[in-house]
Amino acid sequence: MKKGAIKALFRRNVWEENQVLRQILGICSLLAVTNLVSNSLVMGGGLIFSVALSSFTISLLREYIPHRVRMIVQTLIIASWVILFDIILKAVLPDISRALGPYIGLIITNCIIMGRAEAFAQMNPPVESFFDGVFAGLGYTIVLVIIAVIREFLGFGTFFGINVNFVGFQTWTIMVMPPAAFFIIGVMIWIVNNIMARKQASGGGKRG
């Protein structure tokens, strides 16, 4: 696998076709966990682990999976990796496991994993699929953390649980609740769409 290919996958998955900002996938979990930076990081880590290994496995088996049951097979593979992650987290990092509770199991339903399996892994080689998964998860994690920093600051006046509310402003309860993520993600999508549109108008769409 060429170095340029990895770079291209990185660019595409983290920026140009960011799963959250460009494809509007994975919004459900984004609404749920982004009120704390620490939870967002673990959620992102869990997703990177699950999507990378699922894509890798699905790509390995892509020649053997019967077409008519491919979605159910993909779900089986995804669920297995997520449950594995959940078990390890419970055994090794019990505190974080307790803090995230049911959210880890819900990674199974994250549309990004199925999306990468359908759009990439089932027609590309395993190593490429693995990196595609890592970068798709990374793109998701970056967006999660950006939103979490905003929400945690305005909602709790903290960063990573450390008080940074030096001026003593009144924290916004709405920022703690899921709707806040809707407002922030809306603004972010608007900004990114504008940048993309401007680029296309001036650069003539270098990348098709």
Place this chain on the structure above:
Amino acid sequence: MKKDSYLYTIIFTFALTAVFATMLAITQAYYLPAITENEANVERHAILKVLGISPGDDLVTTFSEQLQPALAGDLQIYASYDANGDVLGYAYPLDGQGLWGSIRGYIGVSASLDRLLGMEFIEQNETPGLGGRIDEDWFKEQFAGVPLVPGEAIAYGDGLDAITGATSSSNAVLNILNDTVSDLMTHKEVLAR
């Protein structure tokens, strides 16, 4: 065998399921002792905390040295003792329905059952950042020292604050607490000597 034949599909699906189920079963079996131990430690930690005992360097040793298990009806409770062997307090399990799911934990009560020593949760599924704040220390600590008056339910106000924006979870905790306390009082003859 053709890839889209029924037989292939069935064999493939069964084989793959068997492989992944085995992988998960092995992992689960391997980590089960650690997971069970982690859960037991969370419970031990909560029990020590409601009785105001510091877990010290070794949680398990402190737990077995400082506490005696006892039975209240068919409920497992724990008693702590002072240097003379007199009971200092009891840790009594707390269990009930929160806003979103069950809330489980322990309350500590004094030996004469006339005041709360503390409250801790082992399991709660309230909204993180809102109802989930019932698990924050400032909230739980205000229950330490609350007097238990027979026939009088504990209520918010007068030094006991509910959580802003999480009225339902706050009330759920209070209801569970009052239920637990009245349940506890049915064992009064056995416990308070």
